[in-house]
Amino acid sequence: MYKIVIVTTEGCEACNIAEDNITAAVAQSSVDVDIKIKDFHEFSKPEQKQYGLKDYPTILYFVNNKVVYTAIGTYPIAVYLRWIDMYFKN
Numbered sequence: 001m002y003k004i005v006i007v008t009t010e011g012c013e014a015c016n017i018a019e020d021n022i023t024a025a026v027a028q029s030s031v032d033v034d035i036k037i038k039d040f041h042e043f044s045k046p047e048q049k050q051y052g053l054k055d056y057p058t059i060l061y062f063v064n065n066k067v068v069y070t071a072i073g074t075y076p077i078a079v080y081l082r083w084i085d086m087y088f089k090n
Contacts, residue, residue: 025080
């Protein structure tokens with residue numbers, strides 16, 4: 001199971017851009033990826049520390065419910081496509 005969690009905060013324009021670009025990248029990819037958008041307040045303090053949630057957007061890439069890669073910030077669609085290809089092998 002492949003999942004991308006976009007961790008956001010209120011009023012974060014970069015978070016909206018990341019969401020749009022990741023959604024477009026997943027649509028162009030042949031990999032079945034579940035996208036979740038979560039506000040950082042939805043994570044407990046220990047989870048915030050575990051995932052290093054300090055800057056937003058934080059993008060967590062999960063394979064079988066284990067984080068395999070973390071990115072911070074907004075990137076072009078091509079970069080997200082590359083990461084999907086690298087970390088989500090069929």
